[in-house]
Amino acid sequence: MPVPVPRQRDTPAPENGQAVLTAAAPPLAQATPQAVSQATSHTTPLTLLVIEDDPAGGLTVPEILDTDGHRIRLRTARNLTEAARLLTPDVHCILLDLALPDTGPRTTTATATDVDQLANLRQVLHLAPRHAVLVLTAEEDAERAAEAVRVGAQDFLFRDELDGRLLSRAIRYAVERKRADIAQYKLAESKLRAQENARLERGLLPNPLLEGSDLRFAARYRPGRSRALLGGDFYDTVRTPDGTVHAMIGDVCGHGPDEAALGVELRIAWRALTLAGLCGDDLLATLQQVLEVERPCEEIFATLCTVDISPDGRRAGLCLAGHPAPLISRPGRPARLLPYENSGPALGLLPKARWPRRQVELGGTWNLMLYTDGLIEGRIGEGKERLGQDGMVEMINRHLDEGLRGENLLEASVTEARRLNGGELTDDVAVVLLSRGAS
Numbered sequence: 001m002p003v004p005v006p007r008q009r010d011t012p013a014p015e016n017g018q019a020v021l022t023a024a025a026p027p028l029a030q031a032t033p034q035a036v037s038q039a040t041s042h043t044t045p046l047t048l049l050v051i052e053d054d055p056a057g058g059l060t061v062p063e064i065l066d067t068d069g070h071r072i073r074l075r076t077a078r079n080l081t082e083a084a085r086l087l088t089p090d091v092h093c094i095l096l097d098l099a100l101p102d103t104g105p106r107t108t109t110a111t112a113t114d115v116d117q118l119a120n121l122r123q124v125l126h127l128a129p130r131h132a133v134l135v136l137t138a139e140e141d142a143e144r145a146a147e148a149v150r151v152g153a154q155d156f157l158f159r160d161e162l163d164g165r166l167l168s169r170a171i172r173y174a175v176e177r178k179r180a181d182i183a184q185y186k187l188a189e190s191k192l193r194a195q196e197n198a199r200l201e202r203g204l205l206p207n208p209l210l211e212g213s214d215l216r217f218a219a220r221y222r223p224g225r226s227r228a229l230l231g232g233d234f235y236d237t238v239r240t241p242d243g244t245v246h247a248m249i250g251d252v253c254g255h256g257p258d259e260a261a262l263g264v265e266l267r268i269a270w271r272a273l274t275l276a277g278l279c280g281d282d283l284l285a286t287l288q289q290v291l292e293v294e295r296p297c298e299e300i301f302a303t304l305c306t307v308d309i310s311p312d313g314r315r316a317g318l319c320l321a322g323h324p325a326p327l328i329s330r331p332g333r334p335a336r337l338l339p340y341e342n343s344g345p346a347l348g349l350l351p352k353a354r355w356p357r358r359q360v361e362l363g364g365t366w367n368l369m370l371y372t373d374g375l376i377e378g379r380i381g382e383g384k385e386r387l388g389q390d391g392m393v394e395m396i397n398r399h400l401d402e403g404l405r406g407e408n409l410l411e412a413s414v415t416e417a418r419r420l421n422g423g424e425l426t427d428d429v430a431v432v433l434l435s436r437g438a439s
Contacts, residue, residue, distance in 0.1 A: 047073045047090050048171055051083045051124070052097035052136070072171060080123055093132040093171045096124050096153075098144065117144055118151055125152045132178035134170055136162070154178055204263050205430075206271075208237035213245050215313065218433040220410040222374075222418075222425070231428035232259035232302070233372045234267040238274055243311030246274045249370040249432055250304040250323070258296045265294050266302060266347075279308055280319055280357035288347045301348035305370055313436045314364065317357045322346030324376065324389060327369045327396060328362065331437075335367075335396045337389060365437025367405070369396070374427035378417050387417060406435065 075091065077083040079100070087094075100120050124133060135148045135156045145156035154174035157166065208217045217237055232252030239245050248270055252259040269290045273283050284304065291302055303323035309316045318326070320343035329335035344355030362368070376392050379385065387395070392413075399412050410431050418425055 045071065045073055046092045046171060046175065047075065048093050048095055049075045049077065049083060049086055049091045050095045050097075051077045051080070051100060051120075052095075053078045053100055072168065080120060080127075083124070084127055087128055087131070091128075091131060092175050093134060094124060094128060095134045095136060095157075095167075095171075096121060098135050098137040098141070098148065118148060121148055121151060121153060130178075130182065132171075132174035134174050154181075204234040204260065204267060206236055206267070210237060210239050210245065212243070213239045214436065215245055215309070216406065216435040218407045218410055218435075220407075220414050220429070220431045222414055222429045231255040232263045233374070233428040233430035234263040235370065235430055235432045236267050236271050237432065237434070238271055240275060240277075245309040245313075245434070246279070246306065247309070247368075247370060247432060247434055248304060248306040249372060249430060250302055251372045251374075251428075251430075252302045253300060255428070259300070262291070262294055262296075262300065262302070266291060266304075270306075280306075280317060281355045284319060284321055284344070284347065284355040285353075288353065291348045295348065298348075301346045303346045303373075307368065307370070309362070309368075309434070313362065315359060315361050316368075318360055319355045319357050320344065321355055322349070324371065324373055327371075327393060328360075329367045329369075329396065329400055330363055331365055335393055335400060337393065362436070366435070367409075368434045369410075370432040370434075372428065372430045374425055374429035375414065375417055375431060377427055378421035378425045380420050381422065387420060392417075406433065409433065 075086050077086050083094075098117075098121065121133070121135060133153045135145060135153045136159055137145045137148075137156060139158040139160055142158075145158075148156055154177045155170055157170055205219065205221055210217055219235065221233065223231055232254055233250070234252075235247075235249040237245065237247040250263065250266060250270075252263045252266070266287060269287060270283070273286055278286060283306070287304070291300075301322075304319075304321040305323040305326060306319045307316045307326065318338055320340055322343070322345050325337045325340035325343075327335050327337055338360055339358060342356050342358070345353050371392075376387050376389055378387050380387055380391065395413060395416055396409070399409055399416075404412050410433055414429055414431065417429070
């Protein structure tokens with residue numbers, strides 16, 4: 001049987017036997033994961049918050065030590081309202097008496113039986129999602145104690161068996177188990193994010209459908225530094241039964257998951273409409289309708305560049321919807337931008353907009369590069385000057401003079417843009433290269 005002793009506290013409290021909460025300590029809801037992690041380090045003594053309404057202090061024991069021999073500090077609260085005030089990041093573990101009267105507000109939906117038995121525990125788990133929780137109950141109430149662990153407590157203790165050694169061991173175990181649970185959760189979350197990223201990547205960056213064409217395809221994508229996931233850049237290339245090769249690249253404004261999902265929808269819609277025979281203004285007008293229906297808010301728009309290359313590969317139709325013009329290079333000539341006069345607005349900006357289709361001559365041997373504005377909006381050094389389209393053309397010509405082609409040309413260009421920017425580019429970068437003739 002445990003020997004009851006007077007309550008032990010770090011500092012006396014003016015109200016209801018609570019330890020004084022210092023003004024410098026942030027409330028639990030504002031505590032960052034890093035703060036909680038630092039607070040749970042073994043370099044400082046552990047702190048236990050006891051939540052029970054026994055005025056005699058029957059749950060305390062004379063000596064509770066952690067693994068380093070430090071005395072475990074105790075705080076006490078007689079109800080959940082007091083507990084919420086005392087839950088600071090330096091609390092490592094909570095000991096909740098399941099016999100505590102249910103006086104706290106409801107934060108979760110539960111059955112009538114759950115409300116009677118475990119409402120307080122659910123409230124504590126809601127208030128302290130990153131803290132280890134132990135529950136205390138009578139030995140004849142073992143079933144409810146086991147249910148408490150299933151709900152989220154790290155372990156349970158029987159009131160009649162409680163002593164200093166058992167409680168000290170249980171606290172250490174609960175803290176370490178909570179750490180392991182959080183680490184496992186983060187690992188699972190990371191794997192889930194990777195799976196979602198892979199699905200987005202398959203949607204945004206598909207394999208080209210160029211069977212039967214003599215054109216070569218290369219592409220590069222690099223997410224901006226502010227995100228680990230893909231953004232709103234997307235591209236695609238398909239060959240229709242008449243031998244025409246259609247290519248496009250686009251950029252949804254914004255960088256969140258909604259924008260990435262919208263980019264996937266627009267890319268799939270473009271492929272379906274292209275294979276169905278639409279081209280030029282008709283295709284872009286239909287894509288704008290898709291965008292207007294699917295976008296999460298009216299402020300979202302998308303830029304797009306489409307080209308349709310004739311079966312003989314010598315000419316192409318070009319449509320620009322608020323997007324930078326492609327770059328073309330031919331043997332013996334410097335690379336230059338294709339004409340971009342009379343281009344149309346970005347999709348989603350103007351109702352009933354039109355997008356003129358311009359015919360351009362490609363020649364027999366050429367490289368055609370489509371890109372998003374992330375490539376040209378990076379800065380040059382520490383000033384405000386950006387690379388821009390002129391700087392990009394100069395950069396590409398220099399790499400072509402060095403003999404770079406295909407994948408090597410794209411990789412060198414994206415790498416140099418990043419170097420000139422002094423680090424990762426702020427925006428996503430997508431680049432597509434179509435080539436015909438000698439490499």
